[in-house]
Amino acid sequence: MHRLFPSEFFHFEAMRLLSFTPYEGCEIAEFLDAVGKIRDCDVESWYCAWMEAGVRAEEVAAEAEQAANREAARRAFLRASNYQRAAQFMLNGRNPSTEPRILRVSETSISNFGKAQYLMDAAVVKLEIPYQDITLPGYLYLPAPSKQLPGKLPILLNTVGGDATQEEIFFILPREGLELGYAVVTFEGPGQGLVLRRDKIPMRPDWEIVVTAVLDHIVEHAKANPKYNLDVNKFAIAGSSVGGYLCLRGASDSRVKACISVDPFFDMWDLLKGRVPEFLIHAFEAGGFVPDYIWEIFANIVSTVNPQTKWEFNHLRWMLGVQTVPDVFRRMQEFTFKQRDATNWLEKVKCPVFVTGAASSMYAMPEISTTKIYNSLAHLGEKRVQWIAENPYDGGYQSKVGALGLLNMKAFAWLDSVFDIDRKIPYKKMGRIDGAPSSKGNSVVDVPFSHVLGRNERDDCLYIAAQQKNSGVNIASVRGRQAGYR
Template sequence: MRPVLFEDNPSFWFETLRSFGHIAYGGADFGEVLTTAQRIRGGDFDSWYDEWLATADRVAEVAREAEQAGHRVSAHDAWLRASNYYRSAEFFLHGNPADPRIEHAYQASVTAFRSAAALSDRPVTPVEIPFENTTLPGYFYEAPDDARGGPHPLVIMHNGFDGTAEECHFFGIPGLVERGYHVLAFDGPGQPGPMHREKLPFRPDWETVVGAAIDFALTREDVDPERIALIGLSMGGQLAPRAAAFEHRIKAVVAVDGVYDIAENFIRDIPGTTREQKAALLRAEHAPEVDAQLEQAITDSSVMRWALSHGSWVFGVDTPRQVLAAMLDYHLGDGIAEQIKAPALICDAAGDLFFTGQPERLHEHIADSTLLTFDDKLGANAHSHVGAQRLASARIADWLDDTLRPAA
């Protein structure tokens, strides 16, 4: 899909397309996104924040007025959109985690989403999942009872490198609930909730995180322990399969999109002919030539500028080289992928900005896996299929139906 806005800035266009895509499940309205984007100065992070915050504040005021007047449906819809716009506002600011604008917009996003949840037709309950010495924030969506009765299948969903548990809603959760699935969406370490609350960075042993979510879900009698699926979005396309390799209570896993090795595409231009040689440079006490190379990449590429600045925050490191070194731990090599026993759906975006070729690599290493490629014929070829959310969500849910549901 060719950029319609921000033609010279792939990051700004992708994030705009992301909000356009969220229209599908109530996270945006076309005119609100378009007029906001038209006010933004391309490549200017401050302008991006100012304009998205202004739109979010306006829509939040619409929500408040509707709620005060007793118009629950209008208020619910406006709170959802405001939540997404606040999320977008602070997206590019993480190069300076102390910037107070980050916390302001994030908290406003969570508050708006919880206001929407309280007005939802079906129960959407904020939850705290016990995890080691803390808790992980999330939401439990209750499916409607069906004629068969009994416990429901459960879909656990988490985002990736930068998305929130709240944003998972716009990646198709309402469609899953409509089909009869309970859904538990949550933020793990490195993701916004734990990062904002206690600066808890990413960790590669994601099975411990998902295991805690499963333990929590199974305290409910209406969850079927034999029909638990896991969906990971974006970087979650590596984290979720990693969890499935060790946590065999997962009966189906979906990677949107599949990632075999998080670092591989990012370290391609680092000197060295082998991964080990590149790793040695990235982990060295001093590597001035690599540092200079990465600084140039930040200057040349808006994608690298954002990825490395955000990565410093969520991995808990200080320099671009340390970000890439941290990424090295997030892979499914050394036989990890081969330990996945559950059926796997590996989604592939033909025009992915970040992980081109990774879904195919993962597919090669999982015996019981299906590769589902989305191209540009229906505008679905972007990372995580933003811009084609209804199409992608339907195909994923159809696969879950075929995989988890017994014959009627």
């Protein structure tokens, strides 16, 4: 597969952004221009290139607004938001708790996303979800009337992961869900998005507590707003990577009726295996005889030669709310489905589960993540489904980067089956255009009736005024044929 950067880290993160092109989060020429300005593993060049792309997209959005071009303006605002999100992402590899650009650029990204929301076909409700002594930011999306399913709307609750934002994850399952008639809720909890950047609250492993608060709020919101037509008996939850772990925790709430867990981990501590020498893993697990400062020295040495490791250690300190690498290691071991009494935590999940794996992942290999989770869900029987992708074009990269369309197709086909949604493709009926004889012979073209511009009531024939240039064919009429309209 062609590589965008020599390093796996920058290549993957660039692919992550490029993946959003079909969903209005990226433009190919803008992307290639930015990538051409980035030096591999150079954080500042990454930041500057995507900030420049964001400014250019903002200018396009302003021009589109002046021209009253709603579609172009929405797309440009979405791209600006996504480029700005990508710009601040790499700053996490510095000292994110004291880097002022992270919050400032994040807020600009959110502002542009909000401008795009006003131009969407879907209705968008901004949520403030009560959680302890703060509120969690969220969005409720309602599909356009033309997209809605019969009856009340099933609800997809999409949790963010370890380094994404709710604005970014909109481009994946939520956007496709709206096209297919699902109501969608996204939110950011502790250790994520604004809750981390603004409120400085770290992530917690028992994510079911967070999901319960979100579900409570949505149920109350649905009762207070019956016009939204939400079906609170059809909640599905989804998440990717770290979010795949978090959504499985949330799926233990009995109100959740289906779970889509994309490339999760079984135990966060396992993510170090294969990246850190095994004897060091065992030494830390044994504890005691290696003082903490030695681990700090080790992490600093590795970070000096590996920019990805530096980014990961600094981001984990920030996300988990600790200061030292040994404390990162200890905190990571709390994010697990293992239990001290050797029981299976995943037995608390009673709803159907669709769990995926990525054989080309640079993080959670399927055998230590997806397969362990799938086996731990044996009590679900046929209600559990596993999909492990081998190659990048089949979804083999972490979080299905580069193959989001395939993820959407498989995930929603499964979710439709869980919710007994019988979906049909509404193929358009076709008309027949007969071309007059010419030097090139007769021309017959099938076109949808929606393209026909007029109707002659006298002889019940359909007419179109058109001319095929450079063919010598004058299109005279469109004859509607009752038998299949051909």
